Amino acid sequence: MKCRKCGGAAALELRRHNAAFCSPHFLEFFRKQVAEAVHRHQMFTRDEKIMVAVSGGKDSLALWDVLVEDGYQTAGLYLDLGIFDYSKESKAKCEAFAASRGLTLHIERVAEAVGAPIPVVQQATRRPTCSACGLSKRYLMNRAALQHGYPVVATGHNLDDEAATLFGSVMHWQTDALPRQSPALASTHPKLVRRVKPLYRLSELETAAFAFLRGIDYIVEECPFAKGATSIAHKQVLDRLEEASPGSKHNFLFGFLEKARPAFEKIEHVELLECTSCGQVTTGAVCAFCKLADLVKRRTS
Ligand code: AMP
Ligand code: FES
Ligand code: ZN
Ligand code: ZN
Numbered sequence: 001m002k003c004r005k006c007g008g009a010a011a012l013e014l015r016r017h018n019a020a021f022c023s024p025h026f027l028e029f030f031r032k033q034v035a036e037a038v039h040r041h042q043m044f045t046r047d048e049k050i051m052v053a054v055s056g057g058k059d060s061l062a063l064w065d066v067l068v069e070d071g072y073q074t075a076g077l078y079l080d081l082g083i084f085d086y087s088k089e090s091k092a093k094c095e096a097f098a099a100s101r102g103l104t105l106h107i108e109r110v111a112e113a114v115g116a117p118i119p120v121v122q123q124a125t126r127r128p129t130c131s132a133c134g135l136s137k138r139y140l141m142n143r144a145a146l147q148h149g150y151p152v153v154a155t156g157h158n159l160d161d162e163a164a165t166l167f168g169s170v171m172h173w174q175t176d177a178l179p180r181q182s183p184a185l186a187s188t189h190p191k192l193v194r195r196v197k198p199l200y201r202l203s204e205l206e207t208a209a210f211a212f213l214r215g216i217d218y219i220v221e222e223c224p225f226a227k228g229a230t231s232i233a234h235k236q237v238l239d240r241l242e243e244a245s246p247g248s249k250h251n252f253l254f255g256f257l258e259k260a261r262p263a264f265e266k267i268e269h270v271e272l273l274e275c276t277s278c279g280q281v282t283t284g285a286v287c288a289f290c291k292l293a294d295l296v297k298r299r300t301s
Helices: 023-040 058-069 084-101 110-114 118-125 129-148 159-171 204-213 229-244 248-264 288-300
Strands: 012-014 019-021 049-053 073-080 105-109 152-154 194-196
Touching: 012 023, 019 023, 023 058, 023 204, 049 058, 049 129, 058 073, 058 084, 058 204, 073 084, 073 110, 073 129, 084 105, 105 110, 105 129, 110 118, 110 129, 110 288, 118 129, 118 288, 129 152, 129 288, 159 204, 159 229, 159 248, 229 248
Parallel strands: 049 073, 049 152, 073 105, 152 194
Antiparallel strands: 012 019
Protein backbone atom coordinates (compact mmCIF):
# COMPACT_ATOMS: atom_id res chain seq x y z
CA MET A 1 0.00 0.00 0.00
CA LYS A 2 1.30 3.39 -0.97
CA CYS A 3 0.46 6.87 0.29
CA ARG A 4 -1.94 8.63 -2.04
CA LYS A 5 -0.01 11.88 -1.66
CA CYS A 6 3.67 10.97 -1.80
CA GLY A 7 3.83 7.33 -2.92
CA GLY A 8 5.78 6.41 0.23
CA ALA A 9 4.85 3.45 2.44
CA ALA A 10 1.31 3.91 3.77
CA ALA A 11 0.65 3.72 7.52
CA LEU A 12 -3.13 3.68 7.27
CA GLU A 13 -5.74 2.57 4.78
CA LEU A 14 -9.02 4.49 4.64
CA ARG A 15 -11.32 2.16 2.76
CA ARG A 16 -14.24 4.52 2.61
CA HIS A 17 -12.06 7.06 0.82
CA ASN A 18 -10.41 4.34 -1.23
CA ALA A 19 -7.09 5.79 -0.12
CA ALA A 20 -4.05 5.15 2.02
CA PHE A 21 -1.70 7.63 3.67
CA CYS A 22 1.72 7.75 5.28
CA SER A 23 1.72 9.24 8.82
CA PRO A 24 2.46 12.89 7.91
CA HIS A 25 -0.09 12.87 5.11
CA PHE A 26 -2.70 11.22 7.30
CA LEU A 27 -2.24 14.03 9.85
CA GLU A 28 -2.64 16.53 7.02
CA PHE A 29 -5.78 14.75 5.76
CA PHE A 30 -7.24 14.79 9.29
CA ARG A 31 -6.61 18.51 9.81
CA LYS A 32 -8.07 19.30 6.41
CA GLN A 33 -11.27 17.44 7.27
CA VAL A 34 -11.60 19.53 10.45
CA ALA A 35 -10.93 22.74 8.51
CA GLU A 36 -13.55 21.70 5.95
CA ALA A 37 -16.12 21.10 8.72
CA VAL A 38 -15.40 24.47 10.33
CA HIS A 39 -15.60 26.27 7.01
CA ARG A 40 -18.68 24.51 5.65
CA HIS A 41 -20.76 25.13 8.75
CA GLN A 42 -19.18 28.46 9.71
CA MET A 43 -18.53 27.01 13.14
CA PHE A 44 -16.32 29.80 14.47
CA THR A 45 -13.85 32.45 13.42
CA ARG A 46 -10.29 33.16 14.43
CA ASP A 47 -11.48 36.14 16.49
CA GLU A 48 -13.70 34.02 18.70
CA LYS A 49 -12.78 32.18 21.86
CA ILE A 50 -13.78 28.52 21.64
CA MET A 51 -14.59 26.35 24.63
CA VAL A 52 -13.60 22.75 23.85
CA ALA A 53 -15.49 20.22 25.98
CA VAL A 54 -12.92 17.55 26.82
CA SER A 55 -13.74 14.19 28.38
CA GLY A 56 -10.16 12.90 28.48
CA GLY A 57 -10.95 10.52 25.59
CA LYS A 58 -9.26 10.40 22.18
CA ASP A 59 -11.84 12.38 20.24
CA SER A 60 -12.09 15.53 22.30
CA LEU A 61 -8.34 15.72 23.01
CA ALA A 62 -7.57 15.18 19.30
CA LEU A 63 -10.00 18.01 18.51
CA TRP A 64 -8.36 20.35 21.02
CA ASP A 65 -4.94 19.48 19.56
CA VAL A 66 -6.04 20.30 16.01
CA LEU A 67 -7.59 23.63 16.98
CA VAL A 68 -4.58 24.72 19.03
CA GLU A 69 -2.14 23.74 16.27
CA ASP A 70 -4.24 25.68 13.78
CA GLY A 71 -3.92 28.81 15.91
CA TYR A 72 -7.45 29.08 17.26
CA GLN A 73 -8.08 30.68 20.66
CA THR A 74 -9.28 27.87 22.88
CA ALA A 75 -9.76 26.77 26.46
CA GLY A 76 -10.91 23.39 27.69
CA LEU A 77 -13.88 22.49 29.83
CA TYR A 78 -13.85 19.29 31.87
CA LEU A 79 -17.02 18.20 33.64
CA ASP A 80 -16.20 16.10 36.66
CA LEU A 81 -19.08 13.64 36.84
CA GLY A 82 -17.85 12.03 40.06
CA ILE A 83 -17.80 8.54 38.54
CA PHE A 84 -15.19 6.90 40.77
CA ASP A 85 -11.73 6.22 39.28
CA TYR A 86 -13.01 6.80 35.75
CA SER A 87 -13.54 10.50 36.51
CA LYS A 88 -10.26 10.85 38.41
CA GLU A 89 -8.27 9.36 35.55
CA SER A 90 -10.01 11.20 32.77
CA LYS A 91 -9.61 14.51 34.64
CA ALA A 92 -5.88 13.82 35.06
CA LYS A 93 -5.55 13.25 31.28
CA CYS A 94 -7.20 16.61 30.54
CA GLU A 95 -5.09 18.42 33.13
CA ALA A 96 -1.87 16.89 31.76
CA PHE A 97 -2.84 17.82 28.19
CA ALA A 98 -3.60 21.43 29.16
CA ALA A 99 -0.47 21.80 31.30
CA SER A 100 1.83 20.42 28.59
CA ARG A 101 0.61 23.07 26.17
CA GLY A 102 0.07 25.93 28.59
CA LEU A 103 -3.69 26.01 28.00
CA THR A 104 -6.52 27.01 30.32
CA LEU A 105 -8.76 24.18 31.53
CA HIS A 106 -12.01 25.06 33.28
CA ILE A 107 -13.35 22.38 35.59
CA GLU A 108 -16.96 22.05 36.75
CA ARG A 109 -18.01 19.57 39.38
CA VAL A 110 -21.36 18.01 38.59
CA ALA A 111 -21.86 17.07 42.23
CA GLU A 112 -21.71 20.75 43.18
CA ALA A 113 -24.25 21.75 40.54
CA VAL A 114 -26.74 18.88 40.82
CA GLY A 115 -26.22 18.11 44.50
CA ALA A 116 -24.69 14.65 44.06
CA PRO A 117 -22.26 12.78 41.79
CA ILE A 118 -23.70 10.94 38.77
CA PRO A 119 -23.87 7.46 40.41
CA VAL A 120 -26.04 8.91 43.21
CA VAL A 121 -28.09 10.94 40.73
CA GLN A 122 -28.80 7.73 38.84
CA GLN A 123 -30.11 6.01 41.95
CA ALA A 124 -32.26 9.00 42.79
CA THR A 125 -33.82 9.29 39.35
CA ARG A 126 -34.19 5.54 38.71
CA ARG A 127 -33.71 6.22 35.04
CA PRO A 128 -30.85 5.17 32.74
CA THR A 129 -27.67 6.88 33.95
CA CYS A 130 -26.95 8.44 30.60
CA SER A 131 -30.17 10.46 30.51
CA ALA A 132 -29.43 12.47 33.67
CA CYS A 133 -25.77 12.58 32.74
CA GLY A 134 -26.43 13.89 29.21
CA LEU A 135 -28.84 16.50 30.50
CA SER A 136 -26.31 17.69 33.10
CA LYS A 137 -23.49 17.84 30.55
CA ARG A 138 -25.46 19.92 28.05
CA TYR A 139 -26.66 22.30 30.79
CA LEU A 140 -23.24 22.77 32.38
CA MET A 141 -21.45 23.23 29.05
CA ASN A 142 -23.79 26.06 28.17
CA ARG A 143 -23.64 27.62 31.64
CA ALA A 144 -19.84 27.48 31.82
CA ALA A 145 -19.47 28.98 28.34
CA LEU A 146 -21.79 31.86 29.26
CA GLN A 147 -20.10 32.48 32.59
CA HIS A 148 -16.62 32.60 31.09
CA GLY A 149 -17.59 34.48 27.93
CA TYR A 150 -17.22 31.84 25.18
CA PRO A 151 -19.77 32.16 22.34
CA VAL A 152 -19.33 28.56 21.21
CA VAL A 153 -18.75 25.08 22.65
CA ALA A 154 -17.04 22.42 20.52
CA THR A 155 -17.44 18.71 21.29
CA GLY A 156 -15.56 15.67 20.01
CA HIS A 157 -18.52 13.81 18.47
CA ASN A 158 -17.22 11.84 15.45
CA LEU A 159 -18.80 10.28 12.37
CA ASP A 160 -19.52 7.00 14.18
CA ASP A 161 -21.25 8.83 17.07
CA GLU A 162 -23.35 10.92 14.73
CA ALA A 163 -24.32 8.03 12.46
CA ALA A 164 -25.34 5.92 15.48
CA THR A 165 -27.43 8.74 16.97
CA LEU A 166 -29.12 9.29 13.63
CA PHE A 167 -29.78 5.57 13.28
CA GLY A 168 -31.37 5.50 16.74
CA SER A 169 -33.59 8.50 15.96
CA VAL A 170 -34.70 7.01 12.65
CA MET A 171 -35.35 3.57 14.15
CA HIS A 172 -37.80 5.20 16.56
CA TRP A 173 -38.90 7.94 14.17
CA GLN A 174 -38.05 10.61 16.68
CA THR A 175 -38.85 13.34 14.23
CA ASP A 176 -38.31 16.03 16.86
CA ALA A 177 -34.70 14.93 17.27
CA LEU A 178 -33.91 14.94 13.55
CA PRO A 179 -33.72 18.68 12.89
CA ARG A 180 -31.50 19.06 15.97
CA GLN A 181 -29.00 16.54 14.63
CA SER A 182 -26.49 18.82 13.00
CA PRO A 183 -22.75 19.48 13.03
CA ALA A 184 -23.54 23.06 14.09
CA LEU A 185 -26.42 24.35 16.18
CA ALA A 186 -26.96 28.07 16.06
CA SER A 187 -27.75 30.16 19.11
CA THR A 188 -31.49 30.80 19.27
CA HIS A 189 -31.41 32.89 22.45
CA PRO A 190 -28.86 35.26 24.01
CA LYS A 191 -28.39 32.78 26.84
CA LEU A 192 -27.71 29.81 24.55
CA VAL A 193 -24.23 29.43 23.06
CA ARG A 194 -23.55 27.77 19.70
CA ARG A 195 -22.70 24.08 19.72
CA VAL A 196 -20.43 22.58 17.07
CA LYS A 197 -18.92 19.18 16.24
CA PRO A 198 -15.83 19.73 14.08
CA LEU A 199 -14.97 15.98 13.96
CA TYR A 200 -18.22 14.86 12.36
CA ARG A 201 -16.41 14.05 9.09
CA LEU A 202 -13.91 11.73 10.79
CA SER A 203 -14.44 8.15 11.96
CA GLU A 204 -13.61 6.77 15.38
CA LEU A 205 -10.75 4.80 13.88
CA GLU A 206 -9.33 7.96 12.35
CA THR A 207 -9.49 9.94 15.60
CA ALA A 208 -7.78 7.04 17.41
CA ALA A 209 -5.03 6.96 14.77
CA PHE A 210 -4.62 10.73 14.97
CA ALA A 211 -4.36 10.72 18.78
CA PHE A 212 -1.85 7.88 18.63
CA LEU A 213 0.34 9.53 15.98
CA ARG A 214 0.28 12.83 17.88
CA GLY A 215 1.33 11.11 21.10
CA ILE A 216 -1.79 12.25 22.95
CA ASP A 217 -2.24 10.46 26.26
CA TYR A 218 -5.95 9.72 26.61
CA ILE A 219 -8.18 7.51 28.72
CA VAL A 220 -8.92 4.30 26.85
CA GLU A 221 -11.59 2.94 29.19
CA GLU A 222 -15.20 3.84 28.56
CA CYS A 223 -17.44 5.19 31.29
CA PRO A 224 -18.39 2.25 33.56
CA PHE A 225 -22.07 3.04 33.05
CA ALA A 226 -21.80 1.59 29.57
CA LYS A 227 -24.23 3.17 27.19
CA GLY A 228 -27.56 1.37 26.89
CA ALA A 229 -27.70 -1.96 25.08
CA THR A 230 -29.70 -0.40 22.27
CA SER A 231 -27.17 2.25 21.36
CA ILE A 232 -24.38 -0.36 21.38
CA ALA A 233 -26.51 -2.55 19.10
CA HIS A 234 -26.99 0.39 16.74
CA LYS A 235 -23.23 0.92 16.52
CA GLN A 236 -22.71 -2.79 15.84
CA VAL A 237 -25.24 -2.80 13.02
CA LEU A 238 -23.50 0.16 11.40
CA ASP A 239 -20.08 -1.47 11.88
CA ARG A 240 -21.29 -4.54 10.01
CA LEU A 241 -22.67 -2.43 7.19
CA GLU A 242 -19.41 -0.50 7.00
CA GLU A 243 -17.44 -3.74 6.86
CA ALA A 244 -19.56 -5.05 3.98
CA SER A 245 -19.69 -1.75 2.18
CA PRO A 246 -17.10 0.87 3.17
CA GLY A 247 -18.58 4.35 3.23
CA SER A 248 -21.99 3.24 4.55
CA LYS A 249 -21.83 5.37 7.70
CA HIS A 250 -20.60 8.35 5.74
CA ASN A 251 -23.35 8.00 3.13
CA PHE A 252 -26.02 7.52 5.78
CA LEU A 253 -25.05 10.62 7.76
CA PHE A 254 -24.06 12.91 4.91
CA GLY A 255 -27.08 11.89 2.83
CA PHE A 256 -29.29 12.81 5.75
CA LEU A 257 -27.59 16.17 6.28
CA GLU A 258 -27.77 17.11 2.62
CA LYS A 259 -31.05 15.61 1.47
CA ALA A 260 -33.33 14.59 4.32
CA ARG A 261 -32.70 16.97 7.20
CA PRO A 262 -34.25 20.02 5.48
CA ALA A 263 -37.53 18.09 5.19
CA PHE A 264 -37.74 17.73 8.96
CA GLU A 265 -36.85 21.30 9.69
CA LYS A 266 -40.00 23.12 10.62
CA ILE A 267 -40.23 26.55 12.04
CA GLU A 268 -40.56 25.79 15.68
CA HIS A 269 -42.89 28.10 17.46
CA VAL A 270 -41.76 27.17 20.91
CA GLU A 271 -41.33 30.17 23.11
CA LEU A 272 -38.01 30.23 24.93
CA LEU A 273 -38.28 31.41 28.52
CA GLU A 274 -35.82 31.82 31.36
CA CYS A 275 -35.97 29.32 34.22
CA THR A 276 -37.50 30.93 37.30
CA SER A 277 -34.96 29.13 39.45
CA CYS A 278 -31.61 29.45 37.63
CA GLY A 279 -32.25 31.87 34.76
CA GLN A 280 -31.09 29.50 32.00
CA VAL A 281 -33.20 28.95 28.90
CA THR A 282 -36.16 26.58 29.07
CA THR A 283 -39.51 26.02 27.42
CA GLY A 284 -41.34 25.65 30.74
CA ALA A 285 -41.25 27.63 33.97
CA VAL A 286 -38.54 25.58 35.65
CA CYS A 287 -35.80 23.96 33.52
CA ALA A 288 -35.15 20.21 33.40
CA PHE A 289 -31.82 20.59 35.17
CA CYS A 290 -33.35 22.42 38.15
CA LYS A 291 -36.07 19.75 38.31
CA LEU A 292 -33.36 17.09 38.36
CA ALA A 293 -31.42 18.90 41.10
CA ASP A 294 -34.62 19.23 43.11
CA LEU A 295 -35.42 15.53 42.75
CA VAL A 296 -31.89 14.59 43.85
CA LYS A 297 -32.23 16.86 46.88
CA ARG A 298 -35.54 15.30 47.94
CA ARG A 299 -34.46 11.69 47.42
CA THR A 300 -31.04 12.00 49.07
CA SER A 301 -31.97 14.08 52.12
P1 AMP B 1 -19.90 11.11 24.77
O1 AMP B 1 -21.30 11.55 24.92
O2 AMP B 1 -19.30 10.54 26.02
O3 AMP B 1 -19.67 10.26 23.56
O4 AMP B 1 -19.06 12.43 24.51
C1 AMP B 1 -19.26 13.25 23.41
C2 AMP B 1 -18.49 14.54 23.58
O5 AMP B 1 -18.99 15.26 24.72
C3 AMP B 1 -17.00 14.36 23.87
O6 AMP B 1 -16.25 14.22 22.69
C4 AMP B 1 -16.67 15.62 24.61
O7 AMP B 1 -16.47 16.70 23.73
C5 AMP B 1 -17.94 15.89 25.40
N1 AMP B 1 -17.83 15.32 26.78
C6 AMP B 1 -18.19 14.08 27.18
N2 AMP B 1 -17.93 13.92 28.51
C7 AMP B 1 -17.41 15.09 28.95
C8 AMP B 1 -16.92 15.56 30.21
N3 AMP B 1 -16.94 14.79 31.30
N4 AMP B 1 -16.46 16.82 30.30
C9 AMP B 1 -16.43 17.62 29.19
N5 AMP B 1 -16.87 17.23 27.98
C10 AMP B 1 -17.34 15.99 27.84
FE1 FES C 1 -22.44 9.92 31.52
FE2 FES C 1 -21.25 7.62 31.46
S1 FES C 1 -20.50 9.51 30.82
S2 FES C 1 -23.16 8.08 32.30
ZN1 ZN D 1 2.67 10.52 2.13
ZN1 ZN E 1 -33.07 26.07 35.88
